[in-house]
Amino acid sequence: MSQVRVFKVESSLSKLMKKPGGRTVGEALSSAQARVEKIRAQSIERMAEAAARLRQLAVEGRTGDCAAVEALYAGANGIFDLAGHFDMRALSEAAFSLCDLLTAADLGVDVDWMAVDVHVEAIRLLSHPDPKVDAAQLIAGLRAVRARYAPAGETPVKGRA
Amino acid sequence: MSPTSLKPGERVNLTQADILLVDANPDSLRILVEMLAGFGVHEPHCCSSAAEALAFLSTRIAHLVLIDSALPEMDGYELVKRLRWSGSPELSQVPVILLCGHTRSSDIDRARDCGANFVVRKPAVPLVLLQRIMWVSKETRPFVEAPNYRGPCRRVRALGPPVGMKGRRKDDLSLDIGDAFTPNLDQSEIDNLFQPKRAAL
Numbered sequence: 395m396s397q398v399r400v401f402k403v404e405s406s407l408s409k410l411m412k413k414p415g416g417r418t419v420g421e422a423l424s425s426a427q428a429r430v431e432k433i434r435a436q437s438i439e440r441m442a443e444a445a446a447r448l449r450q451l452a453v454e455g456r457t458g459d460c461a462a463v464e465a466l467y468a469g470a471n472g473i474f475d476l477a478g479h480f481d482m483r484a485l486s487e488a489a490f491s492l493c494d495l496l497t498a499a500d501l502g503v504d505v506d507w508m509a510v511d512v513h514v515e516a517i518r519l520l521s522h523p524d525p526k527v528d529a530a531q532l533i534a535g536l537r538a539v540r541a542r543y544a545p546a547g548e549t550p551v552k553g554r555a
Numbered sequence: 556m557s558p559t560s561l562k563p564g565e566r567v568n569l570t571q572a573d574i575l576l577v578d579a580n581p582d583s584l585r586i587l588v589e590m591l592a593g594f595g596v597h598e599p600h601c602c603s604s605a606a607e608a609l610a611f612l613s614t615r616i617a618h619l620v621l622i623d624s625a626l627p628e629m630d631g632y633e634l635v636k637r638l639r640w641s642g643s644p645e646l647s648q649v650p651v652i653l654l655c656g657h658t659r660s661s662d663i664d665r666a667r668d669c670g671a672n673f674v675v676r677k678p679a680v681p682l683v684l685l686q687r688i689m690w691v692s693k694e695t696r697p698f699v700e701a702p703n704y705r706g707p708c709r710r711v712r713a714l715g716p717p718v719g720m721k722g723r724r725k726d727d728l729s730l731d732i733g734d735a736f737t738p739n740l741d742q743s744e745i746d747n748l749f750q751p752k753r754a755a756l
Contacts, residue, residue, distance in 0.1 A: 416570055417595050474677070
């Protein structure tokens with residue numbers, strides 16, 4: 395017979411956090427935000443470098459190199475995260491959309507490498523610290539490409555909180 | 556979720572907390588380190604792979620582990636599962652927050668079933684991350700060890716949603732009543748509760 399145990403656990407974190415001292419929630423949040431803001435310029439520079447690497451990975455990926463496809467997916471996923479921290483919404487959406495395209499195989503659809511190229515180029519343009527493109531127009535174009543994989547009414551697969 | 560569910564004046568003490576961060580992306584790791592430093596954490600430990608994290612945890616105890624789901628080789632879901640099934644109480648019950656960026660449709664069930672205390676969608680902004688850390692520290696859910704699942708109980712219906720979070724169901728009520736700040740009953744009233752009395756019928 396299978397055994398199921400259900401019991402209460404008090405974590406050591408809970409005991410530590412009950413100790414006097416520390417800082418207020420307000421102080422903690424503003425300090426965290428300020429520290430993240432301090433590395434904005436450096437992070438944006440790193441994102442631009444990551445975006446530039448995507449182009450070469452796309453070239454290797456279309457030849458059937460699975461490691462390159464995985465690296466392309468990981469690169470886009472990383473850009474999605476970083477761009478979100480610095481409120482670069484267009485770049486974040488483009489990177490997320492590329493991740494969706496690359497996982498199309500999970501939904502039984504072949505990866506469309508021309509669509510991937512369009513996304514990689516858009517990410518490269520949007521990752522520039524001062525993009526010289528109409529981000530709204532670019533994103534509208536990517537959404538149209540993306541819509542081929544998620545027909546109207548169907549929500550694209552997204553990370554869940 | 557309302558941002559007001561965190562009270563700005565409430566204190567958070569993470570100065571002595573040993574926190575392990577596991578993320579293969581050095582830039583994401585850097586942002587998490589800065590955020591935690593802002594919360595008052597002294598030098599969190601960083602690992603870039605599941606193997607490195609397991610090696611670290613075999614020699615040190617962490618009070619909290621933050622794991623990115625997209626790790627190379629052994630991914631974050633598998634790492635949480637490995638911790639939960641490790642057999643050591645310190646490791647199997649360690650609080651875990653799983654961070655997810657883009658999630659493959661095939662991984663959504665794995666995120667739910669791996670045994671993490673909370674799953675946070677990236678980008679994990681300071682407000683959300685601090686709130687989840689505080690929820691973890693005030694965890695009221697019992698821990699479950701079953702043949703196919705180990706981790707905090709996934710049924711929130713009995714306990715209600717976490718404090719400050721609006722439930723998904725119409726009848727969801729949080730059972731949190733807060734910490735007592737005055738005695739509710741004086742000592743004589745408490746004593747009376749323990750003294751059996753003849754019932755007058």
